[in-house]
Amino acid sequence: xxxxxxxxxxxxxxxxxxxxxxxxxxxSVSSNLAWYQQKPGxxxxxxxxxxxxRATGIPARFSGSGSGTEFTLTISSLQSEDFAxxxxxxxxxxxxxxxxxxxxxx
Amino acid sequence: QVQLQESGPGLVKPSQTxxxxxxxxxxxxxxxxxxxxxxxxxxxxxxxxxxxxxYSGSTYYNPxxxxxxxxxxxxxxxxFSLKLSSVTAADTAVYYCARVLRQWLSxxxxxxxxxxxxxx
Numbered sequence: 001x002x003x004x005x006x007x008x009x010x011x012x013x014x015x016x017x018x019x020x021x022x023x024x025x026x027x028s029v030s031s032n033l034a035w036y037q038q039k040p041g042x043x044x045x046x047x048x049x050x051x052x053x054r055a056t057g058i059p060a061r062f063s064g065s066g067s068g069t070e071f072t073l074t075i076s077s078l079q080s081e082d083f084a085x086x087x088x089x090x091x092x093x094x095x096x097x098x099x100x101x102x103x104x105x106x
Numbered sequence: 107q108v109q110l111q112e113s114g115p116g117l118v119k120p121s122q123t124x125x126x127x128x129x130x131x132x133x134x135x136x137x138x139x140x141x142x143x144x145x146x147x148x149x150x151x152x153x154x155x156x157x158x159x160x161y162s163g164s165t166y167y168n169p170x171x172x173x174x175x176x177x178x179x180x181x182x183x184x185x186f187s188l189k190l191s192s193v194t195a196a197d198t199a200v201y202y203c204a205r206v207l208r209q210w211l212s213x214x215x216x217x218x219x220x221x222x223x224x225x226x
Contacts (some may be wrong), residue, residue, distance in 0.1 A: 057213060
């Protein structure tokens with residue numbers, strides 16, 4: 001079973017600044033990784049798949065990188081609507097999610 | 107614009123079977139480009155993928171839930187369904203249905219979710 005670990009658990013960043021979220025896999029998942037954004041009371045929203053490909057309609061300020069066991073989601077200039085919980089998900093084996101990073105306003 | 111809508115009881119007694127249906131609109135469930143999945147989220151916790159199905163009926167289940175899960179599809183109604191047997195309080199969660207990009211195994215359209223509480 002692959003375990004996905006996200007860090008930090010909570011990230012405090014000011015609007016307009018850059019946010020960097022990390023996701024680590026317990027074993028290599030190649031580039032089989034996706035990122036999601038979830039706001040309270042809403043379903044998750046697909047941001048990135050294939051580690052670095054933005055999903056349809058996702059703004060260019062969201063970017064993903066990494067391969068193997070280390071992955072990063074970067075939000076280049078935080079907007080008010082970006083404060084939410086972010087999950088990574090691997091699909092190299094049975095798909096599973098990380099525990100999430102809460103991005104909050106500093 | 108694809109839309110998914112979960113339906114089913116919001117309260118299930120322990121040891122009984124949880125049954126939910128997802129109705130897909132704005133697109134055909136028979137599209138070969140997608141899987142159709144169930145994912146759940148206990149209150150205040152993270153996401154767990156329960157399983158997914160292809161329109162042909164091929165199913166894929168979470169190994170930790172496999173003995174209790176059945177997912178089926180009805181292409182004539184553009185629906186797919188979840189049955190989870192022998193439920194306990196640990197199965198209390200918001201249950202989401204979602205369309206999954208087949209090549210990338212990433213859900214790109216989700217239902218709004220439905221809270222199912224297991225309690226006597």
